[in-house]
Amino acid sequence: MSGGNINLTLRVWRQNSPQDPGHFEVYQVENISTDASFLEMLDLINERLALEGKEPIAFDHDCREGICGMCGCVVNGRPHGPERETTLCQLHMRRFRDGEVLVIEPLRARAFPVIKDLVVDRSAFDAIIQAGGFISVNTGQAPEANTLPVPRDHAELAMDAAACIGCGACVAACPNASAMLFVGAKISHLALMPQGRPEAARRALAMVARMDSLGFGNCTNHRECEVECPKGISIANIARLNREFIKAALASPEKI
Amino acid sequence: MQLDAKIPGGPLEGKWDRHRFELKLVSPANKRKYDILVVGTGLAGASASSALAELGYNVKTFCLQDSPRRAHSIAAQGGINAAKNYPNDGDSIWRLFYDTIKGGDFRSREANVYRLAQVSNLIIDHCVALGIPFAREYGGLLANRSFGGAQVSRTFYARGQTGQQLLLCCYQGLMRQVTKGQVQMFPRREMLDLVLVNGQARGIVVRNLLNGQIESHTAHAVVLATGGYANVFFLSTNGASGNVSAIWKAYKKGAGFANPCFTQIHPTCIPVHGDYQSKLTLMSESLRNDGRVWVPKQPGDKRPPPEIPESERDYFLERLYPSFGNLAPRDLASRAVKLMCDQGKGVGPTGQAVYLDFADAIKRLGREEIEARYGNLFQMYRKIVDQDPYETPMMIYPAAHYTMGGLWVDYNLMSTINGLFVLGEANFSDHGANRLGASALMQGLADGYFILPYTVGGYLADTRFSEVTTSHPAFREAEAEARARTERLLSIRGRRTAASFHRELGMIMWEYCGMSRNDEGLKKARKLVADLRREFWENLLIPGSEADLNQSLERAGRVADFLEFAELMLIDALARRESCGCHFNEAFQTEDHEPLRDDANMCHVAVWEYAGEGQEPIFHKEPLVFENVKLTVRSYK
Numbered sequence: 001m002s003g004g005n006i007n008l009t010l011r012v013w014r015q016n017s018p019q020d021p022g023h024f025e026v027y028q029v030e031n032i033s034t035d036a037s038f039l040e041m042l043d044l045i046n047e048r049l050a051l052e053g054k055e056p057i058a059f060d061h062d063c064r065e066g067i068c069g070m071c072g073c074v075v076n077g078r079p080h081g082p083e084r085e086t087t088l089c090q091l092h093m094r095r096f097r098d099g100e101v102l103v104i105e106p107l108r109a110r111a112f113p114v115i116k117d118l119v120v121d122r123s124a125f126d127a128i129i130q131a132g133g134f135i136s137v138n139t140g141q142a143p144e145a146n147t148l149p150v151p152r153d154h155a156e157l158a159m160d161a162a163a164c165i166g167c168g169a170c171v172a173a174c175p176n177a178s179a180m181l182f183v184g185a186k187i188s189h190l191a192l193m194p195q196g197r198p199e200a201a202r203r204a205l206a207m208v209a210r211m212d213s214l215g216f217g218n219c220t221n222h223r224e225c226e227v228e229c230p231k232g233i234s235i236a237n238i239a240r241l242n243r244e245f246i247k248a249a250l251a252s253p254e255k256i
Numbered sequence: 257m258q259l260d261a262k263i264p265g266g267p268l269e270g271k272w273d274r275h276r277f278e279l280k281l282v283s284p285a286n287k288r289k290y291d292i293l294v295v296g297t298g299l300a301g302a303s304a305s306s307a308l309a310e311l312g313y314n315v316k317t318f319c320l321q322d323s324p325r326r327a328h329s330i331a332a333q334g335g336i337n338a339a340k341n342y343p344n345d346g347d348s349i350w351r352l353f354y355d356t357i358k359g360g361d362f363r364s365r366e367a368n369v370y371r372l373a374q375v376s377n378l379i380i381d382h383c384v385a386l387g388i389p390f391a392r393e394y395g396g397l398l399a400n401r402s403f404g405g406a407q408v409s410r411t412f413y414a415r416g417q418t419g420q421q422l423l424l425c426c427y428q429g430l431m432r433q434v435t436k437g438q439v440q441m442f443p444r445r446e447m448l449d450l451v452l453v454n455g456q457a458r459g460i461v462v463r464n465l466l467n468g469q470i471e472s473h474t475a476h477a478v479v480l481a482t483g484g485y486a487n488v489f490f491l492s493t494n495g496a497s498g499n500v501s502a503i504w505k506a507y508k509k510g511a512g513f514a515n516p517c518f519t520q521i522h523p524t525c526i527p528v529h530g531d532y533q534s535k536l537t538l539m540s541e542s543l544r545n546d547g548r549v550w551v552p553k554q555p556g557d558k559r560p561p562p563e564i565p566e567s568e569r570d571y572f573l574e575r576l577y578p579s580f581g582n583l584a585p586r587d588l589a590s591r592a593v594k595l596m597c598d599q600g601k602g603v604g605p606t607g608q609a610v611y612l613d614f615a616d617a618i619k620r621l622g623r624e625e626i627e628a629r630y631g632n633l634f635q636m637y638r639k640i641v642d643q644d645p646y647e648t649p650m651m652i653y654p655a656a657h658y659t660m661g662g663l664w665v666d667y668n669l670m671s672t673i674n675g676l677f678v679l680g681e682a683n684f685s686d687h688g689a690n691r692l693g694a695s696a697l698m699q700g701l702a703d704g705y706f707i708l709p710y711t712v713g714g715y716l717a718d719t720r721f722s723e724v725t726t727s728h729p730a731f732r733e734a735e736a737e738a739r740a741r742t743e744r745l746l747s748i749r750g751r752r753t754a755a756s757f758h759r760e761l762g763m764i765m766w767e768y769c770g771m772s773r774n775d776e777g778l779k780k781a782r783k784l785v786a787d788l789r790r791e792f793w794e795n796l797l798i799p800g801s802e803a804d805l806n807q808s809l810e811r812a813g814r815v816a817d818f819l820e821f822a823e824l825m826l827i828d829a830l831a832r833r834e835s836c837g838c839h840f841n842e843a844f845q846t847e848d849h850e851p852l853r854d855d856a857n858m859c860h861v862a863v864w865e866y867a868g869e870g871q872e873p874i875f876h877k878e879p880l881v882f883e884n885v886k887l888t889v890r891s892y893k
Contacts, residue, residue: 017804035642036532043534043755050753050808055800058807060322062495064535066636067420068326083639090639115466116805123443126323130435134428135387139307139705142378142385146342149396150389159389159414162421166325193387 005031006098010045012057013105015114022114024103034094038081039064039071041093058117066090066230069165072172073118074105079169079228087167087230107172111179111215122168124214125182131210132203133186135196154192161188163231170225170233176217181225183207184241185233191244201248205255208245257512257865259878262666263367268884272371275667279714287312290716291475293460295447295502297324299419299697300680301481302426303704309438311709316473317430318445318462320497325427328483328495329700332419333540333633334403335411336383336697338376343400347408349373354885356695359405359585360660360688361837361853362887363515363861365880367667368685375706376698380412382705386425390414403693404541405585405892411694416540416632422697426704445471446810447502448738450478450509450676451730457676458724461734463742465810468802470735472726476719477675477712480506481704484659484681486519488818488825489770490762492656493525493538499814500821503663503682511671512863512876514664514684516821517829520691520838521771522657523589526640527609536655537640539612540633541693544582546617546626547650549573549593551610555600561611561649572596580892587690587838588850588892590654594771595849597653604651613649654771658696660687660838661828664863664878668711669703672865675719677712679703684861689837742802745812750795754812757792761785761815765822769829774842778830782823789819824864824873831875834858855887 007030015022032041039061046056061071066087073088075081081091096102104118112120162185170181187204190196196203219238226235248254264275282290290313294305297319305317319327341347352373357364384390384398391399391413400409414421433439445462448470452458459474485500486492507513524539550571552564572592577584584592593610596602603609618626623646627634634645641651662684663671669685671678680700687695725731768781792815800806835844835851836858844852861878 033530033532035529037534037640040532040534044532047753047755050797050799051751053799056808058805062321062326062497063328063331064496065331065537066639067331067417068321068328068495070321070326085635086639090636092639092642094642119805122322126325126431126434126441126443129428130431134432135385135425136432137382137385137429138310139303139382139709140378142381145340145377145380145384146397148384150392151396152392152394155389155392158387159417159421162389162414162424163417165420166323189389190387193389195385195387 004034006034006093006096008032008096008099009101011101011103014057014117016116018113018115032093034092036093037064037089038091038093039089058119060119061089064089067165069167072107072167072169074107074172076103079107079172080230084227085230085232087165107168109171109177109216111177112168112171120168124216125166125168127214128179128183128207128210129186132199132206133190135190136199148194150194158189158192161185161192161233161237164233165231167230169228169230171216173224173228174217175222175224176220178219179211179216180219180238180241181229181233181235183211184237187244188237188240191240200244201252202254204241204244204248257672257863257874257876259512259664259672259863259876260666261365261878262668263365264667268366268370271367272374276710279710280717282713282717284312288314290314291316292477292479292712293318293473293475294479294481295460296327296481296483296682297427297430298327298329298481298483298680299423299426299700300704301327301479302423302430303701304479304481304679304708305439306426306429306433307705307709308712309433309436312438315433315439316442316475317439318442318447320444320446320465322443324430324441324443325424327423328498329423329697330420331495332697333416333538334542335401335413335418335694336379336422337403337410337694338380338412338698339373339410340377340380342398343409345408347410351408352376352410355406356686356692357688357885358890359692360690361851361890362688362855362859362882363836363880364686364688366882366884371707372686372699372702375702378706379698379701383422383425386429388414388421388425401542402545402583404544404583404589405580405692407580413542416542416630419697422701447505449734450506451734452509452673453724453728453730454722456674456719456721459726459731461731461738463738466805468804468806470738472731472735474724474726476716476721477677479677479679479708480663480682481679482682484662485821486656486659488761488822489656489766490759491528491533491536491766493522493536496535499817501814501817503678504817504821506663506671506673506676508866509673510866511673511676512664512865513661513824514861514863515661515828516825516864517769517832517839518660518689518837519656520586520658520660521590521654523586523593523654524612524652525655526637527604527606527651527653537636538655538657539637539650539652541586543612543630543633546621546629547582547612547614548616549582549610549612551596551601551603561613570601577892584892585690585692590771591840591849593654609651609653611649612652614645615649618646656766656770658691660684660689660691664861668714669708670711670715675715677708679708689839742809745796745809745816746798746802748793748796750797752795753797754808754815757788757796758811758815758818760788761818761822764788765825769826772840772842773829775830778826782826785819785822785826792816792819827873828862828864831862832858859887
């Protein structure tokens with residue numbers, strides 16, 4: 001723990017409601033401990049705003065340990081801020097210099113409408129999973145767990161993809177607001193496990209169709225998503241999604 | 257209040273089978289006539305929702321967050337236990353049962369814990385079928401590791417993200433049922449009250465957190481899977497939204513609250529480092545498989561760790577508990593850490609930390625293997641503390657983590673209110689006075705997938721229901737009360753935020769009702785909490801209005817409930833005249849500072865009944881009967 005304090009100027013997006021056009025407000029913050037997390041810094045500002053009789057900045061957060069995927073906004077143009085493979089809640093103020101100006105905005109995408117300030121509606125991700133991001137097995141149907149061996153490297157690759165926390169940074173980072181990394185991660189996770197193969201074709205067709213219908217853009221290989229993903233999900237998963245999709249579209253009898 | 261645990265007769269091994277046969281069934285065609293509400297979407301709530309929906313019930317599921325996938329089960333790191341005995345190291349259903357009973361310091365029900373061990377294997381089967389990428393051996397079969405309080409390797413894991421993987425697959429199963437129309441999902445809703453009609457739980461009142469609307473929902477049964485209340489300590493490993501509110505509302509409507517003082521303090525968390533801090537981060541217990549816990553032998557030794565020679569280090573867990581070593585159960589490990597720090601041997605800037613050292617393991621296994629096992633945890637540590645745990649030992653200290661106490665439930669997981677079922681951490685059922693690592697995930701999924709779907713059917717088939725709609729006076733009344741309370745909170749217009757009250761409450765509870773308790777402190781804390789509660793209702797400041805997203809208002813409602821609940825915790829701690837598991841009253845200890853149980857007088861579940869505002873709660877007792885295990889002094893030496 002390094003100790004030390006810094007002063008910052010924040011330009012924060014304030015928006016009362018989905019209909020409100022929104023605007024930036026400037027806040028000076030003084031004497032922030034560099035050991036505080038980014039969200040703890042926002043807590044301190046909010047405490048101050050409340051005592052001044054102003055409305056605190058609304059932002060989503062929950063676990064504060066980088067796993068629930070609830071937090072995330074754009075700091076100086078980068079979802080979850082400047083540090084690689086780090087969620088906003090795990091970003092610490094020691095990553096900033098004294099006197100820096102930080103521009104803080106919600107994750108922006110057509111499919112993620114702003115609800116209030118830095119809070120956006122990411123229910124489109126749930127809708128994509130609803131289209132087929134699961135294995136259809138009912139409670140009680142499962143065979144004994146070791147019946148089907150899974151090659152260790154497949155399980156590891158599946159785990160790499162399954163580490164996605166559904167925060168939406170990939171969408172906000174993409175110039176097309178594409179959800180291909182999110183969808184690719186789920187398709188890969190399930191396609192790499194033998195348990196997920198029976199539905200693989202149907203799943204790929206359905207999830208891609210749902211993604212398109214929700215207003216997400218397409219992937220044109222900017223690779224911004226991979227850089228900004230707090231869990232380091234590789235775009236190899238987008239390649240695998242494309243393979244699964246093409247295989248399904250050309251060779252499978254499934255029609256969506 | 258009648259406490260009938262409804263434990264089936266006959267031999268332990270056959271109780272659950274027999275009970276399932278004796279439970280009445282709802283025929284397939286009739287299931288669609290029943291509506292069930294599930295509050296909470298962690299492992300217990302999500303598994304219950306999908307399992308009930310698969311059977312054909314109409315399910316409505318509620319959660320606080322923007323999506324059911326955010327529930328805090330997601331943060332569980334280390335793993336999930338099952339009695340598969342894949343490593344051939346002598347595990348069995350009986351051993352998992354015994355370890356859990358002993359780990360809980362003989363303060364849980366034999367029949368419940370045995371059933372938990374029985375269904376543990378089904379959970380692993382089901383989770384594999386759902387596609388969870390569990391760790392595997394090179395032959396493609398499932399890998400296991402060890403956890404605290406066990407001498408066998410029975411923990412299944414997905415790196416350090418087991419909870420995440422389990423929750424996401426559960427959530428995906430839930431989304432599948434949403435697509436089928438069997439589950440209606442209500443995110444960003446907070447339960448404000450439970451509604452009873454003719455003594456039966458028939459619905460809930462919720463607040464839509466986006467627009468402040470109060471909404472009512474009717475049902476034939478209500479399931480609470482709303483997690484634990486460790487956030488009563490303010491600083492805990494729980495997510496920010498974790499609260500006691502839903503079960504507290506149920507308590508005030510007549511549900512017995514069991515063992516509220518049984519709260520688990522987890523030994524390995526990143527220490528507190530500043531007054532701006534909002535949470536404590538857990539470092540998985542699995543780290544104790546390879547990490548060695550130590551302090552300098554000399555109090556006040558401020559040398560950096562590499563300069564302290566082996567001979568001047570005290571590997572105190574290995575010394576105190578030689579047969580379990582660093583994998584001693586959580587309650588004992590936490591107290592040992594505190595004892596070292598109290599003796600002035602603590603390390604780090606505050607002296608409130610001990611080392612968790614991987615140097616030997618890195619020497620033995622190589623850095624790469626350690627990275628494969630714990631990479632994400634090491635990375636998390638580095639981000640928070642800004643030190644590299646591959647190079648220098650981690651510093652850790654205990655933090656509030658899990659609550660064994662919760663609403664009292666019978667063998668069917670039904671509370672003292674008919675038709676109100678309580679699952680997972682929100683109930684009290686399986687962990688006694690101390691939970692073993694990797695058992696919370698097991699219990700949540702056991703309750704949701706393999707127990708509730710049977711027992712709810714038994715209740716529905718056996719109960720007569722009157723027609724109830726949301727225009728019933730009981731709903732109108734609950735809605736009016738919910739609105740009135742919100743207005744009351746908003747109209748105080750004082751000068752202190754809910755967050756500041758929460759912080760102060762947490763400090764009181766940690767100081768007087770944390771790892772070590774005594775009568776004097778507990779009594780003092782009661783007064784402090786009562787004073788703070790009074791100030792809260794006079795001096796609370798909530799900016800904004802009730803008509804849109806107002807996170808300050810949400811927080812205030814939860815803190816208001818914590819301020820009431822904290823007192824019950826203190827009352828329960830005072831009433832338990834012994835030390836057991838995580839409850840350590842300084843007056844009851846051995847010469848070695850181990851807890852001293854009183855099996856003659858205290859071998860019971862303490863159940864509290866609400867008696868009205870300002871009244872002392874009424875104490876009830878469920879005696880614990882042990883027919884299959886012998887109560888012994890819990891030894892890990």
